[in-house]
Amino acid sequence: MEYALKLSNVCKEYDSSEFALDNVTFDLPTGTVMGFVGENGAGKTTTIGCILNTLKKDKGSIEIFGKEMNDNDIHIRENIGVVYDGDNFPNYLSAKQLSNIMAGIYKQWDITLFNKYLEIFSLNSNQKISKYSKGMTMKLAIAVALSHHPNLLILDEATSGLDPVMREEILDIFLEFVENENHSILLSSHITSDLERIADYITFIHKGKIILTETKDNLIYNxxxxxxxxxxxxxxxxxxxxxxxxxxxxxxxxxxxxxxxxxxxxxxxxxxxxxxxxxxxxxxxxx
Ligand SMILES: Nc1ncnc2c1ncn2[C@@H]1O[C@H](COP(=O)(O)OP(=O)(O)OP(=O)(O)O)[C@@H](O)[C@H]1O
CATH class of the missing domain: 3.30.70 (Alpha-Beta Plaits)
Structure with a gap:
């Protein structure tokens, strides 16, 4: 089996808090969706930070597409679409200006696809991001994440702040994304009904430790x-x-x-x- 992500014994401590990731280990098989769940402060964002190398892990290994990522691994970075729960972009930009910046960052930036998502999500490309609602900024972040043709999506609370109608539309877009067998998604969420809908695997984290990782069908049926x-x-x-x-x-x-x-x-x-x-x-x- 091939893996989009493979975490082995990842540890991370913060200087200014008691919290620590404790030997976090899980695999995301290629072509699947993994829901990442845990209470507030369980360590989901910290784990995602270590995967993306925006946080330095203290120990352990993280392989993305079978390779450890280092700081100048542009190819791996281009292949990952990321959405954070919070500010993803400078809010003085408009979507159009953002698109021009992304075109300079991502080799595979697809302006046609981006404009298609802006239309699906009813986002005005000339309006400043600061004038968008929370739901609109999440939709914009999802549009950006999908428009550089990544093979892996890492979504940290990407559906929070969206109404049920828009959540359903976005979940359908995620499901369409994983119809390609080379595509995979790691999705952290507190909205477990979303995970019940689209995840193949669920990994539970609690106080920095993985306490269970299972197929969703096993959890629901067995x-x-x-x-x-x-x-x-x-x-x-x-x-x-x-x-x-x-x-x-x-x-x-x-x-x-x-x-x-x-x-x-x-x-x-x-x-x-x-x-x-x-x-x-x-x-x-x-x-
Ligand atoms: N930069 C930091 N310095 C010190 N402690 C931090 C830092 N960032 C996060 N923490 C602590 O690490 C713990 C885990 O936080 P993290 O954001 O990873 O949890 P989470 O599972 O994503 O939570 P939530 O569901 O609320 O987003 C928390 O106790 C938090 O206070």
Whole structure:
């Protein structure tokens, strides 16, 4: 299997905070979409900074398209489209001026494609970015990221601030992008319904550590929650428990094989689960 991204034991500490990335390891197979989820401050943006080399990692290796990127690897950089949650461009520019700048930066800058996205996104090319709404600036950033024909998109909260109609349109554009088998996406998001729609893999990060990386289908179809009484809970095999969380009147137990759990524990209520619920159990529960 080929990988667009391969992170092995990436560590990063900040001088001015207690936070650290702790041996972050995950792979993004080429041609797939990975959702990157975690609570606020879990380390998603820090990880993305290390991948893009805008932050210097302390340890570990990061391969992009099978190669470690260094500061002057222009070819790899041109091949990555990036969208940050926040200011992506100087806001005194208009989209048209931005396009002229991008044409000087990216060899493969495609002005026709960029103008097509401006039209799809209803963005006025002569208006200053400072006059755009948050949603409009996100759309502009997505248009720029797609218009230099990258093979990898790295999107940090790229759909936040967009209304559901526009989110759906943009998710369709992302899905169209990965129809090309050489294209891949790493998408960090708190909007897990978006990830349920487009991700092939989900990686969970918590306090700087990767706590689970799985195919989305496995999470949705095979992971499940047992709603246990204290007595039920004590009867479980420990090896079946991925994580558990005590609630007022029950203990929710996350398991990774619903069919096995149904066979082994026929008297316990078992529910299918969601990415949100899995994250709550992994983050707030015990294991
Ligand atoms: N430049 C910095 N110096 C010191 N600490 C930092 C710096 N940047 C981030 N941090 C800390 O690192 C931790 C992880 O931040 P990061 O932005 O990577 O999290 P995140 O998962 O992207 O969060 P969110 O979902 O809120 O965007 C936080 O505790 C943050 O305060």
């Amino acid at each position: 992971y499940a929650i047992l709603r246990c009484s204290d007595k039920n809970f004590l009867s479980l095999d420990k090896e079946d428990i991925v994580a558990y969380r005590k609630r007022d009147y029950q203990i929710d137990v996350l398991v990774s094989d619903i069919e096995k759990a149904r066979r082994k524990y026929p008297k316990i209520i078992i529910d299918h689960t969601t990415i949100d619920e899995i994250m709550l159990l992994l983050v707030k529960g015990e294991n």
